[in-house]
Amino acid sequence: MADKVRTQVDDLVDAVKAAGTIGFTELSKKLGVPEKTVQQWTDFLVDEKILGIEYKFTKPVLFFIDQKKEEEEPVVVRREIMNLADFRNDFITHAKEKNMPQEQIPALWQAHLKSALENQKSFFISQARKRGYVEPDALWTTFVKRILEKQADGVS
Secondary structure (H helix, E strand, O other): OOOOOOOHHHHHHHHHHHHOEEEHHHHHHHHOOOHHHHHHHHHHHHHOOOEEEEEEOOEEEEEEOOHHHHHHOOOOOOOEOOOHHHHHHHHHHHHHHOOOOHHHHHHHHHHHHHHHHHHHHHHHHHHHHHOOOOOHHHHHHHHHHHHHHHHHHOOO
């Protein structure tokens, strides 16, 4: 009998199962592949209902959808809602815990927010295309601009 073929996608699914929930960055490091690749694989796995995504503001967290359990009980979508102010406060709390100089925190926050948004771009655009938006890149640009304006104004 021939051995089963294993792929890196199998490793991704196993890593999500083992972790319970895991972010793209951590999963990328664990598998040794670029985060963009993890996002592309995940898009397919989410479409096939093998993995699910829940969000903590702009940070997606993956979880395994247990097919056996799903057959037994209805699926409940899990989503933790975090607004921009909470996301910022969480960042500031962690920065202070790591003894970051107070005067550097605003610039670090800007960089962190831009990075968090950039990590969402491919997923955002793929979802916009699925929903039939003709210009998903323009929609993305408007979304990012509004988020950055809100944080600059201190509005959540």
